[in-house]
Amino acid sequence: MKVKIIYWSGTGNTEKMANAIFEGAKEVNDDTTLINVCDAKVDDVKDADVLIFGCPAMGSEELEEEYMRPYMDSVNELLKGKKVALFGSYEWAEGQWMEYWKEELENLGVQVFETVIAYDNPSEDALADCRSLGKAIAR
Numbered sequence: 760m761k762v763k764i765i766y767w768s769g770t771g772n773t774e775k776m777a778n779a780i781f782e783g784a785k786e787v788n789d790d791t792t793l794i795n796v797c798d799a800k801v802d803d804v805k806d807a808d809v810l811i812f813g814c815p816a817m818g819s820e821e822l823e824e825e826y827m828r829p830y831m832d833s834v835n836e837l838l839k840g841k842k843v844a845l846f847g848s849y850e851w852a853e854g855q856w857m858e859y860w861k862e863e864l865e866n867l868g869v870q871v872f873e874t875v876i877a878y879d880n881p882s883e884d885a886l887a888d889c890r891s892l893g894k895a896i897a898r
């Protein structure tokens with residue numbers, strides 16, 4: 760089972776979460792790759808069984824618009840039938856962007872296995888949740 764973690768992070772908070780998910784997933788599945796969305800291709804989604812996408816709350820409860828939004832728009836339709844999870848950091852509001860993101864995928868018929876959000880610089884507890892997510896989804 761091929762696992763890919765694809766993320767965007769402006770100031771490193773979501774990147775810390777991505778690293779923790781990677782650590783957890785690697786423990787149970789060697790075929791796990793961590794990719795910055797700036798380097799991600801559509802094929803990265805095509806050949807994966809498990810996709811874990813990360814993006815902080817940006818804009819007004821939106822995905823980052825230069826890389827993450829266009830990337831998701833190009834792969835959303837390919838996610839049906841795959842195992843998908845979402846994560847990211849936020850600071851100004853209460854995590855609504857993650858609800859919108861999950862809802863958007865569910866409306867396309869994609870099942871979202873889990874979402875993990877962390878306030879600002881992720882706490883040790885939040886990072887532990889990230890490692891658990893990686894471990895649970897990559898088995």
Ligand SMILES: Cc1cc2nc3c(=O)[nH]c(=O)nc-3n(C[C@H](O)[C@H](O)[C@H](O)COP(=O)(O)O)c2cc1C
Pocket residue numbers: 767768769770771772773774815816817818819820821848849850851852853854856878879880
């Ligand atoms: C341009 C911009 C827009 C943002 N919009 C939101 C928002 O709508 N809701 C929110 O909770 N936080 C918002 N934030 C705060 C970020 O989500 C928060 O700083 C997060 O930790 C950044 O994660 P990163 O270090 O992975 O880039 C915004 C930050 C920036 C720079």
